[in-house]
Amino acid sequence: MKIYTDNIKVSYGAADILKGISVNTEAKEFIGIIGPNGSGKSTLLKCMYRTLKPDDGAVYLNGDPLLSMKVKESSKKIAVVAQHNYYNFDFSVKEVVLMGRSPHKKTLDRDNEEDYKIVEQALETVGMKSFEDRSFSTLSGGEQQKVILARALAQQTQCLILDEPTNHLDITHQLEILRIVKDLGITIVAAIHDLNLAAAYCDKLYVMRDGQIVCEGSPEEVLTRELIKEVYSIDIEIVRDCRGRMHILFV
Template identity: 70%
Template sequence: MNIKTDNIRLSYGSTEILKGLGVEIHDKEFVGIIGPNGSGKSTLLKCIYRVLKPDSGCVWLGDEELRSLPVKESARRVAVVAQHNYYNFDFSVREVVLMGRAPHKKALERDHAQDYRIVQECLETVGMAEFADRSFSTLSGGEQQRVILARALAQRTPCLVLDEPTNHLDITHQLQIMKIVRNLGVTVVSAIHDLNIAAAFCDRIYVMKNGQITAAGSPAEVLTSDMIARIYQVDAEITRDSRGNLHILFI
């Protein structure tokens, strides 16, 4: 399923955060959004996953406008892994992941064996199956984030939004989460801080600055010394390793 935004504008008070944004993520494409802090990446994603309402413009999920869909239906199309997921309670890991089945449930419907099976599969996908009965709050940051990813997977959506999901994670867990997502074969749009990770995993990259898209294209097209200097005000050298992968070295 493709995701499209049309001329999205959003202001907090008199500050315009998003200044008429249009992005398009094609079916099963992995698209990264990069840009400095405060450029509006998260705000744009929040408009896509329906937590913020744009002042004007619209978001399309497939053929329908986001706001025309019931909340349940949009949660059956887009799942989210956001940056901060600290919860203050004693849910078990299984209970947290089971909540991912909520959009598929009618008001009085019980959880069936199939829901538990899906939960189990998703926990296995993220390598957390043996933690199913642990209390969520006792897990490390990386483990919690993998459980949240499992919850998003349990929604069984054709699209996944990642809102800087690997912040605060060490490199092992960053790569692990990105690899899991990469292999899902669903439409992914992700805000990414680490340019090397963006280079390694994205099919296409949008570059945001001051609430606008300033560049778009494949990693090789977008991630140039010139562009990085313009957006982040740092000097960088772009190299390719022996396998032809792109690397950004900051000088």
């Protein structure tokens, strides 16, 4: 699945939030969107998963305009894992993951054997099968986020959008969730705050500042001392571990 945006513009009142953003992915590519708070990352992703309609420009899935599709049709192509997830009702873990099957069902369809098999596989993938009968509200933040990821997997899409999915999690759950996502072998677009995580998992990075793309390329090309100083106003050192992988140290 290829997803790309063409000159996306979004304004709130007199404020221009996105000023003509074009992002292109190849199939099965892990794309990272990085940049300071307020740079427009979440606004861009909301346009990509159609909770926000851009003022100008368009989003395309495999060349087809996203807004020309019915919501249920696009939900079979794109799944979303957001940063925060709140529920007013006390659903079980299995019930939450079953919600991911709704794009594949008609209004009065009931959950069937295939749905339950898909849900079971999704829970196994994220390591939460033994929690299926637990109340979602009793889980830790990291456990809840893995269940939300399982719900996205139950949609069986070929594109997954992650809006800062690990920002409030401990390092164990951050690494675990990104490892699971990386191993899916599908197209990933993720807003990521942690530059070291972006360097470790992303194939390509887009750097945003003030509603614009200021740089794009591989992590090696993008994450330079000069660019990070320009965008984040901080000094860094780049070091290599025993495997040759880059790490950013903040001075």
